[in-house]
Amino acid sequence: MTEGGRTFFGHPWGLATLFGTEMWERFSWYGLRAILATFMAASPAHHGLGLSDETAQAVVGIYGALIYLVALPGGWIADRILGAHRSVFWGGLIIMLGHISMALPVTSSFFIWLGLLLIIAGTGLLKPNISVMVGRLYPEGDDGRRDAAFSLFYLGINLGAFFAPIVVGWLASGDRWHLGFGAAAVGMGLGLLQYVWGGRHLRGIGERPGMRLSPAESRHFLRLVALGVAVCVIALAVWAATGTFTIDRFTVVITVIVLIVPVVYFCYIMLGSHDLTEDERIRMKAYIWLFVAAAIFWMLYDLAPSKLLFFARDHTEPWLLGIPIQPATTQSFNPLFIMIFVPVFAALWVRLGTRVSTPQKFGFALIMVGLSFVVMAVAAALAGAGRVSVWWLVLVYLIQVLGELSLSPVGLSVTTKLAPEAFKGQMLGIWFIAVSVGDAVGGQTGRLGRVLSDPAYYLVLAAMAVVAGLALFMFTRRLRVMMAEHHTPAMR
Structure with a gap:
């Protein structure tokens, strides 16, 4: 029970906070997803990016692939650096900034690609860790109520997924793409407001990392991140300088990388000591x-x-x-x-x-x-x-x-x-x-x-x-x- 015996369908009131946050986050995710491909394939005369249907399909596929791939480092960051609670907050904020970037009424495609990158990074922080927090609302052995809580949580996901395409699709009709992106930003903003407002009901869950990095480990981690970012930027710059870089070829490279990840991981498990x-x-x-x-x-x-x-x-x-x-x-x-x-x-x-x-x-x-x-x-x-x-x-x-x-x-x-x-x-x-x-x-x-x-x-x-x-x-x-x-x- 929570403060004053207040419950959410018989569950701790903290579940209502996480339910609403996830519902609005999914509203923003599925709202963007419902118009992204058609926006990219629309001609510049219709305020789109003018990509071919084939390339737009490849971009949407890579976008979805990276969303799921970054859940792994997102969970690690929560466990070792931020804790689940702050990871969800910062993830939601970065997602909202990504949608705002895409909603800016400018002709440059830079803000579209920046927005997608921010949404990918933010989802990696939010998505895996909000589910962890749902599970931690319940003590060990309370499996029945925990399973029921995840069923309610799943309902929230699908409510957001159901209404988002209807609302965002209507707003984006008539080539008003940026209005649709703005609606997704508002949805994530509402989710963040609910998360902050209802944070007191989460009873300190996820406030601390499970195994915080030591100062030496933190410095090592930052150096690795900086090195990784530098390598990626330099590689892209060199590729662009050759005059052979295209969005289409970039999606092929990312697809190959995504395919390599499970192969390497399964080999590591099966062949390692x-x-x-x-x-x-x-x-x-x-x-x-x-x-x-x-x-x-x-x-x-x-x-x-x-x-x-x-x-x-x-x-x-x-x-x-x-x-x-x-x-x-x-x-x-x-x-x-x-x-x-x-x-x-x-x-x-x-x-x-x-x-x-x-x-x-x-x-x-x-x-x-x-x-x-x-x-x-x-x-x-x-x-x-x-x-x-x-x-x-x-x-x-x-x-x-x-x-x-x-x-x-x-x-x-x-x-x-x-x-x-x-x-x-x-x-x-x-x-x-x-x-x-x-x-x-x-x-x-x-x-x-x-x-x-x-x-x-x-x-x-x-x-x-x-x-x-x-x-x-x-x-x-x-x-x-x-x-x-x-x-x-x-x-x-």
Whole structure:
């Protein structure tokens, strides 16, 4: 209980503070996400950046990839330097400054790229650490209330994700892009106000780093950061001086780096001297297969704010149930279906117990996201150079959500279960790297449009996902043995 017995749906009032902060942060994130690709692809005459659809898709993919990748250093900074509480505050402030930078009514693209960089850095500080604070509201052993708290927290995320595309999309219509970016800044500002105002209800949680750096370690850290920044700046300057630097090529380089990160990390775990037992090594081999499956899933799923958004812009009728809508509004379908089906799937997994294994859930998710792209191929073929009903996209997002709820909720759980004892904490970040890999590679798939029609493009990606899903079903028994995941009767 909190001061005076005040609670938030039976939970400590501090949860209300974190719920509201995260809801508004997600409002700002999904609001920008809903218009970013179309803004970048709009011509300068329409106040956009004038990038090709292909390049805009690659940029959005890299943007999403880096958002998830920086969660790793963001968690480390909280643990060793700032503490979770201050990390969330400074992260939110940097995010808001990023949106303000993008909202400035100037023609220079410098403030757009600066804004995106600030949002990436701020999200790395805020996103992983606000979830940590939710967990710390509850004492050890209070797992039931903690799980319920995360369910409420998840609701806040999806409320922000649902309303943001509608509000920001409407404000940005008619080439008023900077007004949309401004709305995202206001959303993050409201989240910060709630966080500061309700900070007293957090009972000092996350005020101190778990293991603060010593003065000598701090100096060493600052030197490394300065060196890293200097190397990146010099490398970019040299590249630009050669006259070969382009945004498109830059996205390719970042994609390669993102792909290298998990390869290096898994090699470090498997080949390094960490006293791993034979069972731990076998479980890690199984996890690598699940990691690849998850990356393929996100590669398709996170094309929503780029390739599917372009389809909404160019090939769907702009109204739903007789109400005019903006292309960005289609980005609200996904969180709406998540809110509807989360309790259904939660009850389903409890009822099924271990009769449905983790590889089977991942396989089902891949087949669903593949099927959604088969639907997209049909819609693209029917549209041709014209338009089809927006209900095609409603169906696509419905199918995709059925897949997401079969993969996303169990991803962190299976990561924790299969992680070697020496890597329990670090491995949670690896799950988010799967999203990062999927986003980065998905952004580059736009290049297939040079040689494939839109229907063929969707079918190629659909085939990749379905084949990967069927492979998981074929090797389910083997993977269950490697994971030590045993079949037991479900509780009734």
